[in-house]
Amino acid sequence: MNRFLSCLVAVSVITTVDASNQMSTPTVTVIYCGALLDVPGQPARGVSTITIENDWVVSVQTGRVEREHDSGSVVVYDFGDATILPGLIDCHTHLTHEMKPGSRLARMVEEDAESAIRAVAYARRTIEAGFTTVRNVGSGGHAIFALRDGINRGEIVGPRIVAAGHAITPTGGHGDGTHGFAEDIFEIPGSYQGVADGVDECRKAVRAQVKRGADCIKLTATGGVLSMTNAGTNQQFFDDELEAIVETAHALGRNVAAHAHGTDGINAALRAGVDSIEHGSFLDDESISLFKRTGAFLVPTVLAGVTVSEIASGEDNYFTPEVTAKALAVGPVMQANLGRAHREGVRIAFGTDSGVSRHGDNTREFELMVDAGMTPAETIFAATVNAAELCGLSDEIGTLEPGKYADFVVYFENPLEDIGAIRRPHMVFKGGEVIGD
Protein backbone atom coordinates (compact mmCIF):
# COMPACT_ATOMS: atom_id res chain seq x y z
CA MET A 1 0.00 0.00 0.00
CA ASN A 2 2.86 2.37 0.72
CA ARG A 3 4.88 1.51 -2.35
CA PHE A 4 4.57 5.01 -3.82
CA LEU A 5 5.04 6.78 -0.56
CA SER A 6 8.49 8.10 -1.28
CA CYS A 7 7.61 9.82 -4.55
CA LEU A 8 4.14 11.10 -3.75
CA VAL A 9 4.16 12.01 -0.11
CA ALA A 10 6.61 14.02 1.83
CA VAL A 11 7.22 12.67 5.30
CA SER A 12 9.51 14.34 7.70
CA VAL A 13 10.39 13.72 11.30
CA ILE A 14 11.46 16.74 13.25
CA THR A 15 12.99 15.65 16.48
CA THR A 16 13.90 18.08 19.18
CA VAL A 17 13.73 15.74 22.10
CA ASP A 18 14.00 17.23 25.52
CA ALA A 19 15.47 14.21 27.34
CA SER A 20 14.41 15.37 30.77
CA ASN A 21 10.78 15.59 29.65
CA GLN A 22 10.62 12.50 27.44
CA MET A 23 8.12 10.45 29.45
CA SER A 24 5.38 13.05 29.41
CA THR A 25 5.90 14.31 25.85
CA PRO A 26 3.14 13.16 23.49
CA THR A 27 3.90 11.81 20.04
CA VAL A 28 2.72 14.55 17.69
CA THR A 29 1.73 13.89 14.08
CA VAL A 30 0.77 16.65 11.65
CA ILE A 31 -1.15 15.79 8.46
CA TYR A 32 -1.59 18.07 5.43
CA CYS A 33 -4.09 17.24 2.68
CA GLY A 34 -5.88 18.88 -0.24
CA ALA A 35 -9.45 17.94 0.77
CA LEU A 36 -10.89 16.75 4.07
CA LEU A 37 -14.31 15.39 4.97
CA ASP A 38 -13.82 15.71 8.71
CA VAL A 39 -17.54 15.62 9.56
CA PRO A 40 -19.59 13.63 7.01
CA GLY A 41 -22.97 15.27 6.56
CA GLN A 42 -21.29 18.68 6.29
CA PRO A 43 -19.42 20.07 3.27
CA ALA A 44 -15.83 18.91 2.80
CA ARG A 45 -12.99 21.34 3.51
CA GLY A 46 -10.24 22.17 1.05
CA VAL A 47 -6.60 22.28 2.10
CA SER A 48 -6.47 21.25 5.75
CA THR A 49 -4.20 20.46 8.66
CA ILE A 50 -4.91 17.72 11.19
CA THR A 51 -2.87 17.58 14.38
CA ILE A 52 -2.71 14.33 16.32
CA GLU A 53 -1.29 13.62 19.76
CA ASN A 54 -0.77 9.94 20.51
CA ASP A 55 -4.00 8.20 19.35
CA TRP A 56 -6.20 11.27 19.24
CA VAL A 57 -7.10 14.20 17.01
CA VAL A 58 -6.33 17.45 18.84
CA SER A 59 -7.16 19.93 16.10
CA VAL A 60 -8.54 20.20 12.57
CA GLN A 61 -7.75 23.47 10.82
CA THR A 62 -8.57 24.91 7.42
CA GLY A 63 -5.50 25.70 5.35
CA ARG A 64 -1.94 24.67 5.80
CA VAL A 65 -0.97 25.60 9.33
CA GLU A 66 2.73 25.35 10.12
CA ARG A 67 3.37 24.19 13.64
CA GLU A 68 5.69 25.87 16.07
CA HIS A 69 7.89 22.96 16.98
CA ASP A 70 8.45 22.71 20.67
CA SER A 71 10.02 19.87 22.55
CA GLY A 72 9.25 16.34 21.46
CA SER A 73 9.08 14.46 18.21
CA VAL A 74 6.85 15.68 15.38
CA VAL A 75 6.09 13.52 12.36
CA VAL A 76 4.75 15.43 9.34
CA TYR A 77 2.87 13.78 6.47
CA ASP A 78 2.27 16.06 3.52
CA PHE A 79 -0.28 14.39 1.27
CA GLY A 80 -0.48 17.25 -1.23
CA ASP A 81 -3.79 17.19 -3.13
CA ALA A 82 -5.02 13.96 -1.57
CA THR A 83 -8.45 13.56 0.06
CA ILE A 84 -8.92 12.31 3.63
CA LEU A 85 -12.05 10.63 5.00
CA PRO A 86 -12.70 9.36 8.53
CA GLY A 87 -11.94 5.64 8.97
CA LEU A 88 -14.73 3.55 7.45
CA ILE A 89 -16.98 1.39 9.64
CA ASP A 90 -18.62 -1.86 8.50
CA CYS A 91 -21.56 -2.76 10.76
CA HIS A 92 -21.94 -6.31 9.48
CA THR A 93 -18.97 -8.66 9.19
CA HIS A 94 -18.13 -12.27 10.04
CA LEU A 95 -14.37 -12.08 10.45
CA THR A 96 -13.77 -15.67 11.53
CA HIS A 97 -15.21 -17.13 8.33
CA GLU A 98 -15.15 -16.75 4.55
CA MET A 99 -17.61 -18.68 2.39
CA LYS A 100 -16.21 -20.92 -0.31
CA PRO A 101 -16.98 -24.33 -1.83
CA GLY A 102 -16.65 -26.89 0.95
CA SER A 103 -17.38 -24.38 3.75
CA ARG A 104 -20.25 -26.52 4.95
CA LEU A 105 -18.12 -29.56 5.64
CA ALA A 106 -15.19 -27.50 6.97
CA ARG A 107 -17.29 -26.97 10.11
CA MET A 108 -16.79 -30.65 10.90
CA VAL A 109 -13.00 -30.54 10.87
CA GLU A 110 -12.01 -26.97 11.63
CA GLU A 111 -11.05 -26.10 15.21
CA ASP A 112 -11.69 -22.66 16.74
CA ALA A 113 -7.91 -22.06 16.69
CA GLU A 114 -7.85 -22.41 12.89
CA SER A 115 -10.68 -19.88 12.53
CA ALA A 116 -8.73 -17.53 14.77
CA ILE A 117 -5.61 -17.74 12.61
CA ARG A 118 -7.59 -17.20 9.43
CA ALA A 119 -9.37 -14.27 11.09
CA VAL A 120 -6.01 -12.54 11.67
CA ALA A 121 -5.51 -12.44 7.88
CA TYR A 122 -9.10 -11.35 7.24
CA ALA A 123 -8.81 -8.55 9.82
CA ARG A 124 -5.70 -7.24 8.10
CA ARG A 125 -7.34 -7.23 4.68
CA THR A 126 -10.32 -5.40 6.15
CA ILE A 127 -8.33 -2.56 7.68
CA GLU A 128 -6.13 -2.25 4.58
CA ALA A 129 -9.36 -1.63 2.62
CA GLY A 130 -9.99 1.41 4.85
CA PHE A 131 -12.22 -0.10 7.57
CA THR A 132 -10.83 0.94 10.94
CA THR A 133 -13.86 -0.43 12.87
CA VAL A 134 -16.23 -3.34 12.27
CA ARG A 135 -19.24 -4.71 14.10
CA ASN A 136 -18.93 -8.49 13.91
CA VAL A 137 -22.46 -9.86 14.11
CA GLY A 138 -22.13 -13.56 14.61
CA SER A 139 -19.17 -15.88 14.97
CA GLY A 140 -18.91 -19.27 16.66
CA GLY A 141 -16.42 -20.14 19.37
CA HIS A 142 -14.07 -17.72 21.09
CA ALA A 143 -11.93 -16.68 18.14
CA ILE A 144 -13.66 -13.34 17.60
CA PHE A 145 -13.10 -12.25 21.21
CA ALA A 146 -9.44 -13.29 21.09
CA LEU A 147 -9.05 -11.37 17.81
CA ARG A 148 -10.72 -8.25 19.23
CA ASP A 149 -8.61 -8.32 22.37
CA GLY A 150 -5.36 -9.05 20.52
CA ILE A 151 -5.98 -6.07 18.22
CA ASN A 152 -6.82 -3.84 21.21
CA ARG A 153 -3.55 -4.83 22.90
CA GLY A 154 -1.65 -3.95 19.72
CA GLU A 155 -0.43 -7.53 19.17
CA ILE A 156 -2.01 -7.87 15.74
CA VAL A 157 -3.13 -5.51 13.01
CA GLY A 158 -6.84 -5.08 12.46
CA PRO A 159 -9.88 -2.88 12.89
CA ARG A 160 -11.52 -2.07 16.21
CA ILE A 161 -14.11 -4.82 16.69
CA VAL A 162 -17.57 -4.57 18.27
CA ALA A 163 -18.35 -8.28 18.69
CA ALA A 164 -21.67 -10.07 19.14
CA GLY A 165 -20.50 -13.63 19.84
CA HIS A 166 -23.06 -16.23 18.75
CA ALA A 167 -26.27 -14.98 17.16
CA ILE A 168 -29.37 -15.69 19.27
CA THR A 169 -31.62 -18.03 17.30
CA PRO A 170 -34.49 -20.45 17.90
CA THR A 171 -33.93 -24.21 17.55
CA GLY A 172 -33.57 -24.83 13.83
CA GLY A 173 -33.43 -21.08 13.19
CA HIS A 174 -30.98 -19.37 10.88
CA GLY A 175 -28.21 -19.17 13.49
CA ASP A 176 -28.49 -22.81 14.64
CA GLY A 177 -25.16 -24.08 13.33
CA THR A 178 -26.13 -27.73 13.59
CA HIS A 179 -28.56 -27.53 10.65
CA GLY A 180 -28.28 -30.15 7.98
CA PHE A 181 -25.80 -32.40 9.80
CA ALA A 182 -26.29 -35.88 11.23
CA GLU A 183 -27.74 -35.51 14.72
CA ASP A 184 -24.92 -37.35 16.48
CA ILE A 185 -22.16 -35.08 15.14
CA PHE A 186 -22.81 -32.06 17.36
CA GLU A 187 -24.12 -31.71 20.90
CA ILE A 188 -27.61 -30.19 21.01
CA PRO A 189 -26.77 -26.47 21.18
CA GLY A 190 -27.98 -24.28 24.05
CA SER A 191 -27.85 -20.71 25.30
CA TYR A 192 -24.05 -20.46 25.16
CA GLN A 193 -24.26 -21.30 21.45
CA GLY A 194 -27.10 -18.77 21.15
CA VAL A 195 -29.92 -21.28 20.65
CA ALA A 196 -32.98 -20.37 22.72
CA ASP A 197 -36.74 -21.03 22.73
CA GLY A 198 -39.22 -19.21 24.94
CA VAL A 199 -38.78 -16.08 26.99
CA ASP A 200 -36.58 -17.54 29.76
CA GLU A 201 -34.12 -19.19 27.38
CA CYS A 202 -33.95 -16.02 25.30
CA ARG A 203 -33.00 -13.97 28.37
CA LYS A 204 -30.43 -16.60 29.33
CA ALA A 205 -28.91 -16.67 25.84
CA VAL A 206 -28.39 -12.89 25.91
CA ARG A 207 -26.83 -13.08 29.36
CA ALA A 208 -24.61 -15.95 28.21
CA GLN A 209 -23.28 -13.97 25.22
CA VAL A 210 -22.56 -10.96 27.45
CA LYS A 211 -20.79 -13.29 29.89
CA ARG A 212 -18.72 -14.69 27.00
CA GLY A 213 -17.65 -11.15 26.06
CA ALA A 214 -20.26 -9.76 23.67
CA ASP A 215 -20.32 -5.99 23.05
CA CYS A 216 -23.65 -6.17 21.20
CA ILE A 217 -26.34 -8.78 20.55
CA LYS A 218 -27.33 -10.31 17.22
CA LEU A 219 -30.60 -12.16 16.80
CA THR A 220 -32.07 -13.97 13.82
CA ALA A 221 -35.68 -12.81 13.54
CA THR A 222 -36.31 -14.75 10.32
CA GLY A 223 -34.87 -17.60 8.30
CA GLY A 224 -31.71 -16.91 6.34
CA VAL A 225 -30.41 -17.66 2.89
CA LEU A 226 -27.41 -19.79 3.80
CA SER A 227 -28.84 -22.08 6.49
CA MET A 228 -29.47 -25.67 5.33
CA THR A 229 -33.24 -25.60 5.70
CA ASN A 230 -36.26 -25.18 3.51
CA ALA A 231 -38.11 -23.30 6.27
CA GLY A 232 -37.97 -20.10 4.20
CA THR A 233 -37.04 -16.58 5.20
CA ASN A 234 -40.04 -15.55 7.30
CA GLN A 235 -40.40 -14.84 11.04
CA GLN A 236 -38.93 -17.53 13.30
CA PHE A 237 -38.92 -15.99 16.81
CA PHE A 238 -42.28 -15.21 18.42
CA ASP A 239 -42.96 -11.63 19.48
CA ASP A 240 -42.49 -12.35 23.19
CA GLU A 241 -39.11 -13.95 22.47
CA LEU A 242 -37.98 -10.92 20.46
CA GLU A 243 -39.09 -8.62 23.27
CA ALA A 244 -37.24 -10.71 25.87
CA ILE A 245 -33.99 -10.54 23.87
CA VAL A 246 -34.21 -6.78 23.28
CA GLU A 247 -35.21 -6.00 26.86
CA THR A 248 -32.40 -8.12 28.34
CA ALA A 249 -29.78 -6.77 25.94
CA HIS A 250 -30.74 -3.15 26.55
CA ALA A 251 -30.78 -3.72 30.33
CA LEU A 252 -27.18 -4.93 29.97
CA GLY A 253 -26.23 -1.92 27.82
CA ARG A 254 -26.00 -3.80 24.52
CA ASN A 255 -27.50 -2.77 21.18
CA VAL A 256 -29.43 -5.39 19.22
CA ALA A 257 -28.92 -6.23 15.54
CA ALA A 258 -31.75 -8.27 14.00
CA HIS A 259 -31.13 -10.41 10.95
CA ALA A 260 -34.43 -10.22 9.00
CA HIS A 261 -35.51 -10.91 5.42
CA GLY A 262 -39.28 -11.63 5.56
CA THR A 263 -41.72 -8.74 6.08
CA ASP A 264 -43.35 -10.27 9.18
CA GLY A 265 -39.99 -10.75 10.92
CA ILE A 266 -38.70 -7.27 10.00
CA ASN A 267 -41.80 -5.63 11.44
CA ALA A 268 -41.94 -7.82 14.57
CA ALA A 269 -38.27 -7.07 15.32
CA LEU A 270 -38.82 -3.33 14.84
CA ARG A 271 -41.86 -3.41 17.13
CA ALA A 272 -39.74 -5.23 19.74
CA GLY A 273 -37.29 -2.30 19.68
CA VAL A 274 -34.17 -3.61 17.90
CA ASP A 275 -31.50 -1.06 17.01
CA SER A 276 -30.92 -2.30 13.48
CA ILE A 277 -32.40 -4.56 10.84
CA GLU A 278 -29.77 -6.47 8.90
CA HIS A 279 -30.63 -7.13 5.19
CA GLY A 280 -34.31 -5.99 5.39
CA SER A 281 -34.96 -7.65 2.05
CA PHE A 282 -38.77 -7.66 1.97
CA LEU A 283 -39.53 -4.46 3.88
CA ASP A 284 -42.93 -2.85 3.24
CA ASP A 285 -44.74 0.43 4.02
CA GLU A 286 -45.33 -0.61 7.62
CA SER A 287 -41.62 -1.41 8.01
CA ILE A 288 -40.73 2.06 6.77
CA SER A 289 -43.03 3.76 9.26
CA LEU A 290 -41.70 1.52 12.07
CA PHE A 291 -38.10 2.38 11.12
CA LYS A 292 -38.92 6.07 11.23
CA ARG A 293 -40.85 5.84 14.49
CA THR A 294 -38.18 3.85 16.35
CA GLY A 295 -35.09 5.42 14.75
CA ALA A 296 -33.69 1.96 14.00
CA PHE A 297 -31.07 1.68 11.25
CA LEU A 298 -31.29 -0.45 8.12
CA VAL A 299 -27.98 -2.24 7.42
CA PRO A 300 -28.57 -3.19 3.78
CA THR A 301 -25.73 -5.70 2.96
CA VAL A 302 -26.44 -5.47 -0.78
CA LEU A 303 -23.06 -7.07 -1.46
CA ALA A 304 -24.23 -10.27 0.26
CA GLY A 305 -27.34 -10.37 -1.94
CA VAL A 306 -25.26 -9.85 -5.09
CA THR A 307 -22.72 -12.48 -3.99
CA VAL A 308 -25.25 -15.24 -3.27
CA SER A 309 -27.24 -14.46 -6.46
CA GLU A 310 -24.06 -14.70 -8.54
CA ILE A 311 -23.14 -18.07 -7.00
CA ALA A 312 -26.68 -19.51 -7.21
CA SER A 313 -27.11 -18.56 -10.87
CA GLY A 314 -23.55 -19.47 -11.91
CA GLU A 315 -22.22 -22.61 -13.57
CA ASP A 316 -20.23 -23.59 -10.49
CA ASN A 317 -23.11 -23.18 -8.03
CA TYR A 318 -22.11 -25.08 -4.89
CA PHE A 319 -25.22 -24.32 -2.83
CA THR A 320 -27.71 -27.04 -1.86
CA PRO A 321 -31.11 -26.86 -3.62
CA GLU A 322 -32.74 -25.25 -0.54
CA VAL A 323 -30.09 -22.55 -0.36
CA THR A 324 -30.14 -21.95 -4.12
CA ALA A 325 -33.90 -21.29 -4.03
CA LYS A 326 -33.56 -18.77 -1.20
CA ALA A 327 -30.52 -17.06 -2.77
CA LEU A 328 -32.37 -16.52 -6.05
CA ALA A 329 -35.44 -15.15 -4.24
CA VAL A 330 -33.69 -12.81 -1.79
CA GLY A 331 -30.52 -11.65 -3.54
CA PRO A 332 -32.04 -9.51 -6.29
CA VAL A 333 -34.54 -7.61 -4.10
CA MET A 334 -32.11 -6.22 -1.53
CA GLN A 335 -30.76 -3.36 -3.64
CA ALA A 336 -34.19 -2.15 -4.76
CA ASN A 337 -35.45 -2.14 -1.19
CA LEU A 338 -32.44 -0.16 0.00
CA GLY A 339 -33.31 2.49 -2.62
CA ARG A 340 -36.90 2.60 -1.45
CA ALA A 341 -36.00 2.78 2.26
CA HIS A 342 -33.48 5.54 1.60
CA ARG A 343 -35.94 7.61 -0.46
CA GLU A 344 -38.48 7.33 2.36
CA GLY A 345 -36.02 8.64 4.95
CA VAL A 346 -34.97 5.43 6.76
CA ARG A 347 -31.60 5.82 8.46
CA ILE A 348 -28.97 3.66 6.73
CA ALA A 349 -25.82 2.26 8.39
CA PHE A 350 -23.20 0.67 6.16
CA GLY A 351 -22.75 -3.12 6.33
CA THR A 352 -21.57 -5.79 3.91
CA ASP A 353 -21.95 -9.25 5.49
CA SER A 354 -18.30 -9.84 4.54
CA GLY A 355 -17.50 -13.48 5.08
CA VAL A 356 -20.29 -14.18 2.61
CA SER A 357 -18.20 -12.06 0.21
CA ARG A 358 -14.41 -11.91 0.41
CA HIS A 359 -12.93 -10.01 3.35
CA GLY A 360 -11.21 -6.92 2.01
CA ASP A 361 -13.78 -6.40 -0.76
CA ASN A 362 -16.07 -4.48 1.64
CA THR A 363 -15.77 -1.26 -0.37
CA ARG A 364 -17.79 -2.82 -3.25
CA GLU A 365 -20.89 -2.07 -1.16
CA PHE A 366 -20.47 1.70 -1.74
CA GLU A 367 -20.99 1.39 -5.50
CA LEU A 368 -24.02 -0.86 -4.96
CA MET A 369 -25.50 1.78 -2.61
CA VAL A 370 -24.92 4.50 -5.21
CA ASP A 371 -26.60 2.29 -7.83
CA ALA A 372 -29.55 2.02 -5.42
CA GLY A 373 -29.95 5.82 -5.47
CA MET A 374 -27.70 7.19 -2.72
CA THR A 375 -25.13 9.91 -3.37
CA PRO A 376 -21.46 9.17 -2.64
CA ALA A 377 -21.66 11.58 0.34
CA GLU A 378 -24.69 9.72 1.71
CA THR A 379 -22.94 6.36 1.49
CA ILE A 380 -19.91 7.77 3.33
CA PHE A 381 -22.22 9.25 5.99
CA ALA A 382 -23.75 5.76 6.42
CA ALA A 383 -20.27 4.25 6.85
CA THR A 384 -19.03 6.85 9.35
CA VAL A 385 -21.48 8.96 11.38
CA ASN A 386 -24.41 6.51 11.27
CA ALA A 387 -22.26 3.41 11.69
CA ALA A 388 -20.48 4.94 14.69
CA GLU A 389 -23.85 5.66 16.31
CA LEU A 390 -25.05 2.10 15.71
CA CYS A 391 -21.82 0.75 17.22
CA GLY A 392 -22.39 2.98 20.27
CA LEU A 393 -19.05 4.72 19.58
CA SER A 394 -20.07 8.20 18.41
CA ASP A 395 -17.86 9.79 21.06
CA GLU A 396 -14.75 8.05 19.69
CA ILE A 397 -15.05 7.46 15.95
CA GLY A 398 -17.09 8.41 12.85
CA THR A 399 -15.77 11.96 12.43
CA LEU A 400 -12.37 13.63 12.69
CA GLU A 401 -12.85 16.07 15.55
CA PRO A 402 -10.77 16.92 18.61
CA GLY A 403 -11.05 14.14 21.20
CA LYS A 404 -11.77 11.35 18.72
CA TYR A 405 -9.46 8.60 17.53
CA ALA A 406 -7.20 9.59 14.65
CA ASP A 407 -8.69 6.92 12.36
CA PHE A 408 -8.68 8.04 8.73
CA VAL A 409 -8.02 7.02 5.15
CA VAL A 410 -6.04 8.86 2.47
CA TYR A 411 -7.10 8.70 -1.21
CA PHE A 412 -5.35 10.15 -4.25
CA GLU A 413 -8.72 10.38 -6.05
CA ASN A 414 -11.73 11.92 -4.29
CA PRO A 415 -14.45 9.33 -3.43
CA LEU A 416 -16.99 12.17 -3.05
CA GLU A 417 -16.60 12.83 -6.79
CA ASP A 418 -16.21 9.20 -7.92
CA ILE A 419 -17.30 6.58 -5.41
CA GLY A 420 -15.20 3.97 -7.26
CA ALA A 421 -12.12 5.69 -5.82
CA ILE A 422 -13.03 4.39 -2.38
CA ARG A 423 -11.78 0.99 -3.54
CA ARG A 424 -8.27 2.44 -3.84
CA PRO A 425 -7.08 3.76 -0.47
CA HIS A 426 -3.51 5.01 -0.47
CA MET A 427 -2.89 4.87 3.25
CA VAL A 428 -4.88 3.98 6.37
CA PHE A 429 -4.29 5.42 9.83
CA LYS A 430 -5.73 3.91 13.00
CA GLY A 431 -5.19 5.68 16.29
CA GLY A 432 -2.66 7.98 14.60
CA GLU A 433 -0.52 5.11 13.31
CA VAL A 434 -0.02 4.05 9.70
CA ILE A 435 -1.29 0.55 8.91
CA GLY A 436 1.16 -1.47 6.89
CA ASP A 437 4.40 0.04 8.11
Ligand SMILES: [Zn+2]
Ligand atom coordinates in the same frame (compact mmCIF):
# COMPACT_ATOMS: atom_id res chain seq x y z
ZN1 LIG B 1 -24.43 -11.92 8.39
